Amino acid sequence: MTSAASPPSPPSGIRTDTSPGVLAGPDRAAVQRRTLRVLIAAQIVAGLGMGSMLSSGGLLVERLTGSQSLAGLSTTLITLGAALLAVPLAALSRARGRRAGLGTGWLVAAAGAVVVLIAARLGAYPPVLLGMLLIGAATAANLQSRYAATDLAEPGARAGALSLVVWSTTVGSVLGPNLSGPGEAVARPLGLPGPAGTFVFSVVAFVLGWAVVHTLLRPDPLLSAGTGHAAHAAGPDGEGFAARMRAAMRHVGASPAALTGLTALVLGHGVMVAVMSMTPVHLAHHGASLSIIGFTISVHIAGMYALSPLVGKAADRLGRVPVILLGQAVLVTATLLAGTAGSRQWPVTAGLFLLGVGWSCVTVAGSTLLGESVGAAHRPEVEGLSDTAMNLVGAAGGAFSGTVLGDYGYGGLNAAAAVLVAPSGALALYFVLRRR
Template structure:
């Protein structure tokens, strides 16, 4: 298309008056849009991530206080994980039919509604609305996860993993700041006559709305639609033969066929299957071991400061080194980094599983557990994305996140029983077994083709 057409499209997008059909740019213009997209996604992750981080423990504490039951308190985390699993595919389908801006934006708006429902339950002194609210908060987790895929929509082969990793890395800020809002939140809640544990949800509501505003007003042009239009133009499918532009909006898919279609696309690509399997099993390994590590440390006399330091170091392993891992995945390949992640998982299981009362070994093992998760999540997500056609990606990505959350919920739920039956060392050994299918598939000749 002409330079005039390109230039006229940009300001309209900046003003928020994007036309229904987005003109296809050349690759150079797409690269400029990609850089802007990554900056917007990182900003939204920082702002909205604070909301996710501030609700990690507050929901369980609030439900426990209102219900008087420790069992009910545990349902808060399970409810949020289940919400993320249930909403992952619908939000991904919405992204495919209406664009990332609508899909991600709706995720943050639903999470905002969840915080308001939690606050209503706190005001009424009832745990049921709080649990319903935490279910809706899962939409925030789903949007958080799907943001990494949005960063890869317009990226080229040489920097796709790095772009994805930058969005993952930006989550670090919210993970650090969010939990530290409990004190100020308690003061605000008491001033409003609410239980102290509900105060952080006020901050979360503001953070989620901030994330929505950044996505809604700044994520223009939409990266997924632009990538679809660019792929169609480069393959020569221009619909009516127009050369000045092409409709960038894919046709919506029927809800009943989305999951079946996604599974069919994955089965057709060994590389996509490897990416999906590494994400799901890797998340199960991480959540199951992490869930019981604080209990293990406390059982061996660790102070709360040691437990807190271990969790912080684990989170640092998950996010802090993401840009370096993304660069590595772009340089040496996605499959090699997935295999490196499995090796790190095995090292973590050996260290933590044989640590006993040696706190340093448990702490080191948990850092490696987070690092392994980072390798698998970045390389696996990148491999899954680039192994599929553009129009297939959003449903499969939503399915991947849904299965990740379900696997994490199942792993966390079974971890306590596993420790009771076979001990913390046995739990780590069982988690290590989950690494083996990924290694076998990664070393299979067909799956080693990354595109």
């Protein structure tokens, strides 16, 4: 077992956070409880901003361009923006703490929503895409909030803390899309297209998310844990940004635990996005109503977030790798159930629910394993790299899933997604055997 400031020692490399000056005992526990409350509040408030515009972004692009095929660009650009901004926000967290990194993410997203509103008022299409790219910062901040939950958590409670922040995303995901109607009412007096009204709510929600983090996330969990500090912003031995990123990648490559967590996290996300994004198309082609399609996606979202506290407890009690393996088994089961459903709707809905549960398992356990398997000197950069990889693979999965669906059908898409589970499963088993 190594100290928090030293590189991980193979094969486990799990951090202990015992470096001098780090909060300990009752003080640490009290700050951790406060940190979780603040992060959950920020996720709920700002998450409403994401949920409200995700359901209307594609409609707005279609309204401005008159092209249904371009409507999907909104989600793609938000995902791409999250991938591009994850590392800079992580670097900012390292230099100035979580308040700066997370808060800046919410502010950049608010600026992006303002750009969308101005462009929609002018009827200009290209600036809307720029705004969507900036809104990706909200996704990046959302993802990095889960790591902030583990900065001061005790080793046996890290997955549980992370899972609570993941769970809080449920509120925005469920309630946000229901703001489409009120958004249209707001849009009319402002001279905006109907779908643009929800972006007004997004601006308010993102600014409130920044305000919650900026004013209440004190003391800063990352700085209190002795991980990030302005005095060490240049990294070990005065390394620059590019050198730190290369060192972080080498650090992950040298740790079987970190590789296992990263691979499970990234590929699990790719599987989920690929299948989920094309399920509405498959159901519509088989005559499902919009209410059935909406219900299926709602059940999928419930599987992703609602059960995450139970997943976190399991990861703390049973171990990270067993829960990762469980999640991969659930993902394979989900693709088998949905892929063989044909025109039947209930197996697709059940498969999408299990797809969400499997994603929750690999995300909670994989993120926790990755975060605790790297030394403090590289942790923020590794977290940023993992989120970048996660979003890039998700974007690729969403982009190519339509082609696979068209060429090989929904069953072929699920079969291809199941194959993606194999590398992370093999790596997890290798990690178990190496430790033994």
